[in-house]
Amino acid sequence: xxxxxxxxxxxxxxxxxxxxxxxxxxxxxxxxxxxxxxxxxxxxxxxxxxxxxxxxxxxxxxxxxxxxxxxxxxxxxxxxxxxxxxxxxxxxxxxxxxxxxxxxxxxxxxxxxxxxxxxxxxxxxxxxxxxxxxxxxxxxxxxxxxxxxxxxxxxxxxxxxxxxxxxxxxxxxxxxxxxxxxxxxxxxxxxxxxxxxxxxxxxxxxxxxxxxxxxxxxxxxxxxxxxxxxxxxxxxxxxxxxxxxxxxxxxx
Numbered sequence: 001x002x003x004x005x006x007x008x009x010x011x012x013x014x015x016x017x018x019x020x021x022x023x024x025x026x027x028x029x030x031x032x033x034x035x036x037x038x039x040x041x042x043x044x045x046x047x048x049x050x051x052x053x054x055x056x057x058x059x060x061x062x063x064x065x066x067x068x069x070x071x072x073x074x075x076x077x078x079x080x081x082x083x084x085x086x087x088x089x090x091x092x093x094x095x096x097x098x099x100x101x102x103x104x105x106x107x108x109x110x111x112x113x114x115x116x117x118x119x120x121x122x123x124x125x126x127x128x129x130x131x132x133x134x135x136x137x138x139x140x141x142x143x144x145x146x147x148x149x150x151x152x153x154x155x156x157x158x159x160x161x162x163x164x165x166x167x168x169x170x171x172x173x174x175x176x177x178x179x180x181x182x183x184x185x186x187x188x189x190x191x192x193x194x195x196x197x198x199x200x201x202x203x204x205x206x207x208x209x210x211x212x213x214x215x216x217x218x219x220x221x222x223x224x225x226x227x228x229x230x231x232x233x234x235x236x237x238x239x240x241x242x243x244x245x246x247x248x249x250x251x252x
Contacts, residue, residue: 001106001184001186001251001252002251002252003026003029003103003249003250003251003252004219004220004221004224004249004250004252005024005026005031005224005247005248005249005250006024006221006224006225006227006228006247006248007022007024007031007033007228007245007246007247007248008022008228008229008232008245008246009021009022009243009244009245010196010232010235010236010240010243010244010245011243012196012235012236012240012241012242012243012244013236013239013240013241014239014240014241014242015241015242015243017041017043017044018044018243019035019036019037019043019044019046019047019243020033020034020035020036020047020194020196020243020244020245021033021034021036021044021047021048021050021051021096021245022034022051022245022247023051023054023055024247025055028055028058028102029102029103029104030054030055030058030100030101030102031100031101031102031192031247031249032050032051032054032055032098032099032100032101032192032247033097033098033099033100033116033192033193033194033245033246033247034046034047034050034051034096034097034098034099034116034169034194034245035047035096035097035114035115035116035194035195035196035243035245036048036094036095036096036097037094037095037096037165037168038085038091038093038094038095042085042090042091042093042094043094043096045081045084045091045094046081046094046095046096046169046170047096049077049080049081049084049096049170050074050077050081050096050098050169050170053073053076053077053080054073054074054076054077054098054100055073057069057072057073057076057077058073058102061073066102066104066107066109066181067109067179067181069102069109070100070102070109070110070111070177070179071111071177071179073100073111074098074100074111074113074169074175074177075175075177077098077169077170078113078169078170078175079173080170081094081095081096081169081170082170082171082172082173085170093171094170094171095168095169095170095171096114096168096169096170097113097114097115097116097165097168097169097194097195098111098112098113098114098116098169098177099111099112099114099116099117099118099130099192099193100112101118101190101192101247101249103184103249106183106184107181107182107183107184108181108182108184108190108249109179109180109181109182110129110130110179110180110181110182111177111178111179112130112131112133112177112178112179112180113133113167113168113169113175113176113177113178114132114133114134114165114167114168114169115132115133115134115165115195116130116192116193116194116195116245117129117130117132117191117192117193117195117198118130118180118190118191118192119190119191119192119193119203119206120182120188120189120190121188121189121190121191121206121207121210122185122187122188122189124207124211125207126203126204126206126207128203129180129182129190130178130180131178133165133166133167133168133178134164134165134166135164135165135166184251185251186251186252187219187250187251187252188250188251189210189248189249189250189251190248190249190250190251191206191231191246191247191248191249192246192247192249193231193244193245193246193247194242194243194244194245194246195242196235196240196241196242196243196244196245197231197232197235197244197245197246199242200234200235200238200239200240200241200242200244201231201234201235201238205234206231209227209230209231209234210227213226213227213230214227219250219252224248224250227248228246228247228248231246232244232246
């Protein structure tokens, strides 16, 4: 079983700089989306450090297992970003999200910090595989646990605190990384993206766009390329008020 992949990052319609960064390596099957934050170009520095340091860590620690590689590489990146923020005061407080996927032996291993997401599309269903480390997700969880259930995805998208993160790479010294493992089946489609995409394109529209683009045909590189481009176009059409990044991976 092989992987067809495609990725893009886009500045969006409003921002003057792109603080997102992506990494796509079809030989090693390592894929990363990072959404940086921080003044004085701190965001693009943080995200650039992450997409550089994670592959470097993989290269130097090839004897480690996939879960250890993902967790270790993101923590390694976090320490470098944190230290750079201490050394250069204008960069203090910079950070980045991270969602990294590593495909090996019919399994997809996912490491996540922040609110960049990993999705699975399987048949006519779409599933969010990662958990957002955001204040609105905490509110949603509390709503469910309390039995009220009155804080849904619509209210999350309208919440003025929707961009407040409770965990980022590089912001503090000690970092916890969520790591998930998924057994891949043929025809599974995975999407990793920054909130510039999922904040402007609903899960339902993501699924609908994929279904329209491949329309039951054999999935090719061109179809994956076109779907990524279409999703970015939709995000821009819906305002494009943030940088937009997406990588798609199809199990063929």
